[in-house]
Amino acid sequence: MINNDEFSEEDIVRYLKQHPSFFEHHPMLLKRLHLQHDSGQAISLIERQNHIFRQENRDLIDRLNKFINVAQRNDRLFLKLQALVLKLIECEQLNEMAAILQKGLIENFDVDDVQLVLSHQVSRDGDLWLHCDKHTLLKQFPSVIKDQKSSCGIFDEETRSLLFGQTPMGSLALGAIKCKSGQVGILALGSKSDAHFRSGTDTLFLSHLANVISRLLDRFSD
Template sequence: MKNQAKRPNDQGELTAEEVVAYLRAHPDFFVEHEYLLGEIKLPHRSGSAISLVERQVTLFREQRDKYERQLYDLIETARHNDRFFEKSKRLLMNLLEAQSLDEMVIVLEDSFLTDFNVDFCSLILFGDKNRYPVSNIIMQDLEKSRDVLGDLLDGGRAYCGRLDDGKKEMLFGGDANEVASAAVIPLQYGETLGVLSIGSRKGDYFQSSMGTLFLSYISDSLSRMLPPLLAKEGTAGSS
């Protein structure tokens, strides 16, 4: 004779805990009693009761929709990154062909304003403006600039977000009032050479939470291209 489980109450009724324990101990129970799945009723968010099978189907559909949205987001992110890579590669290839500081600025402005659809672009170099006879580059004193820009220069990394009026005026000049958000990219190679700034009329276009890998890549490349051009322009200015 098989042993019977003892009941915790006088009526000999199964408790919910016993049912749960039994089902956990026999995970194939509903495989052998599949017809019960259609009889079990569960509450639904609509207010009506549905069978366990219907509930499972609903859950599977919700999971499927969730995974489809995640897959779509991943594909869109990959496409976005691919477009950014192509644009940045095109920018760097054109920069490598620049033979002067003036040409470098033309390439930067054409790329950011046209290819990347950014509203404003500014390149500021630090040094004696009388030494470099370039027409479309702003030359400023490093120490005076540091007094205004502060850790934007000393941090060594690109900054994205909103700027106060003083910083915007120094970086964007007459366009300062139209700049709602910006990315500020210090250019350093042994020393602080300058700062590249790109701005947008949209306040949320550049945010502190956005990644700066692409901007750091541009910064590292520009920082290595600048010294030879500065030496060339400086020689031309002193002759």
Template sequence: MTDSTAEERTHVNAEQVAEFLKNNPDFFAGRDELLMQMALPHKRGTAISLIERQLKLYRERDTELHHRFESLVNNARGNDRLFERIRQLVLALLESRDTEQAIESLKDSLDQEFNIEFHNLILFSSHPKRLPVQFESRDIAESVLGTTIAEGNAFCGRLNKQQTEFLFGSQADNIKSIAVAPLNFPDKIGLLVLGSSQEHHFRATLGTLFVSYLGDVLSRVLAQLMDIADDRQGTIKKNP
């Protein structure tokens, strides 16, 4: 019998033994002496019993499960804090008496509660109003940002230099990652953009639930307040 044939048979026999033990996990019950004779090689060259090895695996698995549990708890706490901040911001927006107050509440919250390094509110209009925001033509915005605007979806990740400069102006050189929240109600009325100096802060794999929700709420609040302001302005013109 050649060495290769012997090795092949040994390999097959080992597989058969492994399959047998897998199908008969209670095989060692009542065979304590046999179990104590079984040993596994250790990295240091010594041998450990199957029981020691099993205990070690149980400890490692227990440690891994504990770390996973801690991670889940920390994520839950983080989500609770995020929800509370969002709740406070939404309430502040809904309680705003006019567009200026809504914009001020938004900026204060992003600065103080969310610690967003860079942010900008862009509204699409060919007739800019006296508001502390950036006004742009929607056609120009779509030509610069492409599908980011055309598809109307929230976005997290990186944009090219021209796009970043369009969104953040002179602050563009400091921004390494971006989140874009389209304002899509009642139509595409603008964008809320958030920026970070950290490359992976707003990474492409990050969920967009938060920015999408914020964009949905903000667009509805601004649309209502701006309509009210336009109605008041029209009334003033009719009744000088």
């Protein structure tokens, strides 16, 4: 007679994994094995297996629906971004480009405010972009500009003040402006919500837009 102590649960699990057709050769065991259902009633192993399969199918469907929703959202964002880029390409003046950029992003991309900060020529009253010297920008945003790595999150008060002055912003998304002329800048998107631009937010579209702006700005350099 075999002592039950000779086999651990791990041994049995390992054996069944190595012999997935075990119950096909011993069908009578399925009738004798019962498991506790969520309702508290005892059910057969086959019923339990079907229950697990149905739950896994529901989980897979939920995941698939999430992927589809993300893909549809990205498609909509891409079309909006494409329309915005086409308008920017037609601009002949820096202020015109800044105006279209601000209007397009606020109206179509769930952004509360937009700031284009450049190390180009000094801005004047009425200009829709903000001037900041190159040294300050490189010091304040080293990873964003030098590595051209867009960044999202809740930044310190100094950063928020530099970009948006006294306008309260909860979270920011920053894209790097780096022109062939050597001039640099920041495309800053601001949200009043602390949770809107999180550190894990996808920045692919922002980086693409910042690259487009970098190329277009060379035509406006002195």
